[in-house]
Amino acid sequence: MKVSKEQAELNRMALLEAASRLYRRHGFDGVGVAQIAREAGLTHGSLYGHFASKDHYAAEACVHAFKKGLDLLKRFDAVDDRPLESFRRKYLSEANRDDPGNGCAIAALAADAARKPGPVAATMTQGIESFIDAFTERLSDREHAMTTLSMMVGGLILARASAEANASLSKELLDTVLGALEEPGA
Amino acid sequence: MKVSKEQAELNRMALLEAASRLYRRHGFDGVGVAQIAREAGLTHGSLYGHFASKDHYAAEACVHAFKKGLDLLKRFDAVDDRPLESFRRKYLSEANRDDPGNGCAIAALAADAARKPGPVAATMTQGIESFIDAFTERLSDREHAMTTLSMMVGGLILARASAEANASLSKELLDTVLGALEEPGA
């Protein structure tokens, strides 16, 4: 049945929120649109009123995830005089490692996105650009921004992949990468 | 029909070779066992005489890929007095970026493996351990080995994800990460 325009917009946001969380947790091929819609309190048919296809849906879900990631970084700016340091500490924490559904879309989905031509790859690239720009602003050094982001993403992926089978190695990776990034500054 | 034991072993190796290549290129969920078996010159039914399940097959394919990666590094040892530098240069090249099927299993599959409990995650963890150990031997510094591997993996993943939509950024990432890793040494 029809719903109000405000409710329709809320439903759209719920679909994006659920997709952004479930795709980061399970990968683009690890969860179906029916399950995501169910998580958002809707049925799968309603998806195609809001999005053209699963790929377009996934791409918008990535935009949503990137927005939240950049907002988090900006929120540190207001409170903290070393916003990037706090961001890194949170990024390379066990909590963030163990909750990919609410974490970085790059670490969770960039490897997947590299194999998907079309809207997902384009969105992922824009997200990477945004993070490099955000880091560059805060480090005043684009090269340093790129190497910092690379190490954070790589370290988190290694820590996630080894968490189940070798917990101490996983923790060691988080701590070591965090330590290496903290050295140059204060 | 039955086949000689030597041929059966060759077939098994062909199955592993095809799987290791296609899984790295398309991800664990991006290609089916039937297509892999066809690529190896066999039918999908023959798989289950060699491997217990797709997950066990995928895990053995990872072992195969890691063996080839470590062999490559060892081959540099014999020829080169800076084997790790040559390895990094090859790793962060456009050729390696554009050919994930023959490249690093960590960069291609670690994010996928983190979501798969069982044999795949265990094998991926062992592969990560092996690379950290191999880097530690050649750098005499375990922490430096970990940060180097993290930056290489992260940089390659970012470069691959951005290659289609922003080729110049992708190249800039490869060059910047490579440059940062070359600075400390000679």
Add this chain to the structure above:
DNA sequence: TGTACATCAGTGAACGCGCGTTCACTGATGTAC
């Protein structure tokens, strides 16, 4: 303000398809005599 009705967001059955896995069968291998 109240009524009649066109609009359209959401539903859920149905579609074709490819997946991982099974299994009765085939026929070359390799052993026993």
Add this chain to the structure above:
DNA sequence: TGTACATCAGTGAACGCGCGTTCACTGATGTAC
């Protein structure tokens, strides 16, 4: 060395299942009078 036959690697049809997508339908919304 030659023959009879048990073994077993590989084949391909068939299975149940979940996928992305479509579409006739429902019924509340919101507009026209």
